[in-house]
Amino acid sequence: MEIEIENKVGSSFKHSFSFSQEEVNAFGKLTGDNNPLHWDENYAAQTIFKKPIIHGFLGASVFSKVLGTIFPAEGTVYLSQEMKFMRPMYVNLAYEAVFTIQVIDASKHRAVILTQVFQVETQKMCIDGKAEVMNEQKF
Numbered sequence: 001m002e003i004e005i006e007n008k009v010g011s012s013f014k015h016s017f018s019f020s021q022e023e024v025n026a027f028g029k030l031t032g033d034n035n036p037l038h039w040d041e042n043y044a045a046q047t048i049f050k051k052p053i054i055h056g057f058l059g060a061s062v063f064s065k066v067l068g069t070i071f072p073a074e075g076t077v078y079l080s081q082e083m084k085f086m087r088p089m090y091v092n093l094a095y096e097a098v099f100t101i102q103v104i105d106a107s108k109h110r111a112v113i114l115t116q117v118f119q120v121e122t123q124k125m126c127i128d129g130k131a132e133v134m135n136e137q138k139f
Contacts, residue, residue, distance in 0.1 A: 007111070007138045012100040013071035016120070017062050019054055021091045027058040053088040060127055062097045063115045067133055071099050072111065076135040083115065083129025094120035102130065109139045 021039070028034050033055055036043035044052040060083055067076050089095065096118050103112040110132060117127040 007072050007101065007104070009101055009104060011072075012098060013066070015062060015066050015070065015097045015099075016094060017097065018094050019058060019089075019091055021052070024052070024054055024058060024091055027055055027061075031055070031057075049088050051090065053090060056085045056089075056127075059085075059089040059095070059117060060115075060129075062095075062117065063099075063129075063131060066097060066099060067113070067115075067131060072101070072113075072133070072138045073135055076133045076138070079110070079132040079134055081115070081129060081131045083127055085126070086128055087119070087124055087126045089117070089119070089126050095126065096120050104139050106139055108134070109136045110134045111139050 024038055028038055037047060037049070038052055038055055041052060044050065063081065064078060067078055068074070098116045098118065100114040101111050102114050105111070113131050113133060115127070115129045115131050116125055118125055
C-alpha cells in the first residue's frame with residue numbers, strides 16, 4: 001500500500017490504529033512477556049495504571065509496519081529507533097502514529113523520521129521517538 005507523498009524534510013504521514021486484548025495476549029505469548037500487568041485485570045487494578053496496559057513494544061510495532069510498508073515507501077530498511085514511552089496505552093482505544101521526516105541524507109539514501117504515537121481522544125503523546133531508515137528509491 002504505497003502512498004505518494006513528496007519525500008522532503010517536513011513531510012508527514014498519519015496512521016490510525018488500536019489493539020484488542022486478544023492481540024495483546026498474542027503478543028505476550030509470542031514474546032514470552034507474560035507480565036500480568038498486560039492481561040490480568042485484578043493485578044493491574046492494584047497498580048498505578050488501574051487496568052491492563054499494552055506492551056510498550058506492541059504499541060511501537062506500528063512504526064515497523066508503517067516504515068517498512070507504507071511511508072516513506074514499501075521496502076524501506078529500518079536502521080535504528082530511539083523512543084521513550086511517555087504514557088501507558090490501553091486496549092480498544094484509538095491511537096494515531098505520526099511520522100515526520102526531519103533529515104534526509106541523499107548521498108546515503110537515508111532519512112531520520114520523527115515517530116510519535118498519540119491517544120486520539122486526549123491528543124496526549126504516548127510514545128516519542130525517531131527512526132533512521134534507508135530507501136534507495138525514495139531518498
